[in-house]
Amino acid sequence: MPYRVPLQSLARRIEPRILIALIALAGLVFLFVAVAEDVLEQESHAFDRVILLSLRSADDLSLPIGPAWLEQAFRDITGLGGFTVITLMTVLTTAYLIAAGKYRSGALVAIAIALGAIASSLLKYVFERARPDVVPHLVEVQTLSFPSGHAMMSAVAYLTLGALVARAQASWRLRIFVFSVGVILTLLIGLSRIYLGVHWPTDVLAGWVAGAAWALTFWLVAETLFGRRTPGDGEPEA
Secondary structure: OOOOOOHHHHHHHOOHHHHHHHHHHHHHHHHHHHHHHHHHOOOOHHHHHHHHHHOEOOOOOOOEOOOHHHHHHHHHHHHHHOHHHHHHHHHHHHHHHHHOOOHHHHHHHHHHHHHHHHHHHHHHHHHOOOOOOOOOOOOOOOOOOOOOHHHHHHHHHHHHHHHHHHOOOOOHHHHHHHHHHHHHHHHHHHHHHHHOOOOOHHHHHHHHHHHHHHHHHHHHHHHHHHOOOOOOOOOOOO
């Protein structure tokens, strides 16, 4: 009879933070599947429609609620999740890490974000959901809708960068600050896509969830490859 390690014994061998991350990852995957199922069965359509209509003037659906500056602000914010900005951010961060001698961290950042972009595009073609048609789009879009590429890629990029940069900080306050910046940018970019009428709310939710799961996966990879940092330690490099 083959020897089997009891689950409780295995759990005790895993660091608590890694175990929590694995549980969170499983929860994110479950949530994405649940949202995708609702979208495929069109159970979320009424909810999506209500949210989009609530963000527009009842007299003119081409006019978003709020002052004029708010629309311009969201136009600017949405650009932070675009291909050009994400690519530039990835190249600069990778170059910085390599220049700092952190070759494996640089490679991991580049791989995580490049593969995330491929995964985002593949998911769009798998689900083939059309863009919202209940309100006029306030920015030009050409690709499919589910999941939101901006929401997913902002989560993939900013959460991955935030997590990897945060783990290099000795102060827990700095770690929280750095990662919080990534979270705030991710949330604002996703909300901008809903406000501008180019994505259903469930597209954005699915993008956030998928991107967070992707970033968490690569954080786990970093923890496995590099081990836990201690204040003042440098990254071991091959």
